Amino acid sequence: MASSEEPNKPTSLFDSSSSSSQPLLSNSPASLFPYPSIDDPPHSNPHESDPSQFLQISYNYGHRPFKDVPILVLFLLFVLSSFGFGIFASFNRNIHYPDLSFYHFDSKTSNCVMTNSLSSSSFIWVSLYSPSSSVFKSLIWTLVVTLVLSLPICFLLLLLxxxxxxxxxxxxxxxxxxxxIFINVYWFVACTVNPTCSNDFPMVYRILVLIFIFLVIGVxxxxxxxNWHRIExxxxxxxxxxDALSMNLGLFVAIPSMTLGLLIYYAPIVLFLVFxxxxxKILPHHHVSSGEYSCVWKEDKWVxxxxxxxxxTMLWSGAVMVEGQVYVISGTISQWYFSKEEDDTPRRSIRKSLRNAFGPSAGTICLSGxxxxxxxxxxxxxxxxxQEDIPGMFNLILRCxxxxxxxxxxxxxxxxITFAAVTGExxxxxxxxxxxxxxRNLLSTVFVETISTRLLAGIAFVLSAIYAIVACAILHAVSHLGIDTYFIAVxxxxxxxxxxxxxxxVLDNVIETVYVCYAIDRDxxxxxxxxxxxxxxxLPISRNHRSSMATTSLLV
Structure with a gap:
């Protein structure tokens, strides 16, 4: 099936047509790769592997066998055990648990008995309706408008x-x-002008916080x-x-859907924890200090x-879902990268990535999680x-x-996980x-840990802060909420x-996926x-490359 959809693509992990007698990049024209030649590898150890001995890696469009099956079985055992014991706990629960406050110790029977014949379950709970305050209404409307506007904001930011x-x-x-700087100065002036804030927060502490925030801004x-030389x-x-993410906008539907699925999966487990x-059982408890008895709840030992x-199980499942999202993003972007179409994306690429993630590579994702x-x-x-600052040389060595x-x-x-999404290994x-x-290609993983993530995080912070300032100004103009306006804006x-x-x-994962695909291309x-x-x-050359490429190494 895969070969019919991609007739010109390799159907296995490795390209068997490559010659093993020549280095992988020995026939690459210099115009395509204007970085230093790696025909002479930086390592001189004769026991290390020669790059020419490695087979060429490519995207695996063919059949993918199941990998890391034992870890998948272990994860399923955790899930089934959590649900199985949870169902047992639901049916085995003590219906008198909510009535604990109605029990008292009966000295005649030496047991706990109910104070009256009525239990809390027989009480009619009357919900008192009170009109929502203006603060609550403003908060709800502000959050709803923000959630609605967040989607076009993300899409517009992507296009820009x-x-x-x-x-x-x-x-x-x-x-x-x-x-x-604006927020720091604004809160300082607002707190100084407000009598309540100035009384609760003395001037000395306000100045210390102001100076501390300015120091953070200086950092x-x-x-x-x-890092200015890395900006360009x-x-x-x-x-x-x-550009790669804009060609695969379906990820903005698939990834949130996976998160929503995780929340739905969490719901019964949380309910089982409550049950x-x-x-x-409700048992009598003897207080040694007073010599009196009271009724307390004694849960079963297995709880x-x-x-x-x-x-x-919930923590592991959350980690698995995060790694699964990375897998789907990597699989989708890598299919786009290795496709022959310049201005189009492969059909059903997200569906293929989801099928591989929750099929052959499910064990790999569980192990990574x-x-x-x-x-x-x-x-x-x-x-x-x-934080506890435990003394001793042994503790210091252990932490290191x-x-x-x-x-x-x-x-x-x-x-x-990115490589597993590409190859199915x-x-x-x-x-x-x-x-x-x-x-082999003198590349370093340090690169993707540089300023790109911080720069994107800074953009997100600035945009959200500007939005909050505008929202605060609008609330000040249309309502009279006072100091509650700031809490709604926050x-x-x-x-x-x-x-x-x-x-x-998502964009960070796209950057890392393109990085790996570029390395495969170069290889x-x-x-x-x-x-x-x-x-x-x-890209900067790996620090391990001990050659004359000093100018390029300065970028690392």
Whole structure:
């Protein structure tokens, strides 16, 4: 089936037609790759692999076997156990749990009995209706309008980044500093003028906070000054990624749908957790200090274990969904990248990516999600121990070792899912092959961790802050909410920045996917997207390359 849709595409992971007697880029014309030749690899160790021994990598349009099946089975066991014990907890719950306050200790029977014959379930709960306040109405309407406007704002931002990337970036760069300065000065003056705020927040503390925020703004300015030489290259890369994303707008439907599906999947587990709390008995408890008895709720011994199981399943499922979204984005963008059509996208590319994500590569995604979850938990534990400032050389060495291990896992995991979406390989194979791919082509994963993400985050912050200021001004003009206007404006800012952060998350994944696809192109000595090569050809060379390319290394 795949061969009929893509007759000119390779049907396997590797291109068997490549000659193994020549280096992969030995026949590439210099006009296509004006970076230093890698015919003479930087590593001189004779025991290391020769680049000519590697087969050429390509997008796998053919049949993909299931990978990392044991991890998939383990994940399904967690899910089935959570739902199975949750259903048991729902039917086994004690219906008298809500009536705990109506129980008292009966000394005659030495047991807990109900105070009266009526239980809380027999009470008629009367909901008192009170008209919504003007603050609540304004908050709801502001959030609804913000949510409706967030979609065209994201779409307009994408089009502007596609066609006018340089103008947008340079126009918003001053606001990265002006907006925080305006907010900092505004709150200081407003708090000083307001008697209530000035009494609750003394002048000394206000000045300290003002100075601290100015110091943070100074750090932001310093970061941009230091990385100014990367701005132009970052602008070009954002423009290329925006063009790729604009050709696959269906991702803005698929990715939110996956998030919505995760919330629907969470709903019964949360309900099971509530029902699990109702599994137990009402028993008398003797207070040693007073010598009296009272009735307390004693939950079953298995309830804490189920809580741990269900919460772990929810955390793992959330990590799996995040990695699944990365997989779908990477699979869709890579199909567009390797397609022969210049101004069109392959048919059903998102559907193919979804089918691969929740089919053959489901175990790979589960393994990646598990590793990400473990890294986050271990890092949280390490950060907690650091805050406690536990003395001792052993603790310091242990933290250094743990941080080194976590950094290594993050390094290997960065492009593993992206590579798996392209090739259909297992997780460990994808991590190893990605490392070798970038190493053979003198590329470094450090590049995508540079200023592009920070620049996009700054754009999102500025746009959401400007929107919040406009919303605050409109609310001041049409209503008399007083200080509540600022809280409503902050709520609108938070909602819009969440939506824009989602947009940046998708665009970041597109940048990383195009980066891997470019590395595959370079490894094969081909050019699938000329405009991508014209930009990515200026990428910094890996720091491990010990040659005379000093000027290029300065970009890293």
């Amino acid at each position: 980044l596609k066609h006018y990337t340089r103008q947008i970036v340079y126009a918003l760069l001053p606001f990265f500093v002006l907006v925080p 932001i300015v310093w970061i941009f000054i230091v 290259l970052t602008i070009q890369i954002i423009g290329v990624a925006s 699990a709390r109702m599994n137990g 804490p274990a189920y809580y741990a199981l269900a919460i772990l 598990l590793l990400i979850l473990v890294v986050r938990v271990v890092r949280a534990v390490v950060d907690s121990a650091r 070792c743990v941080n080194t291990f976590l950094a290594a896992v993050d390094y290997l995991n960065k492009f593993a 297992a997780y460990c194979s994808s991590a190893r092959m990605t490392y070798e791919l970038l190493k 709520a609108a800012w938070l909602l819009l920045i969440v939506v824009l952060t989602f947009f940046i998350h 094969r000595g081909e050019v699938c997207k000329q405009d991508v090569h014209e930009v990515y050809v200026h």
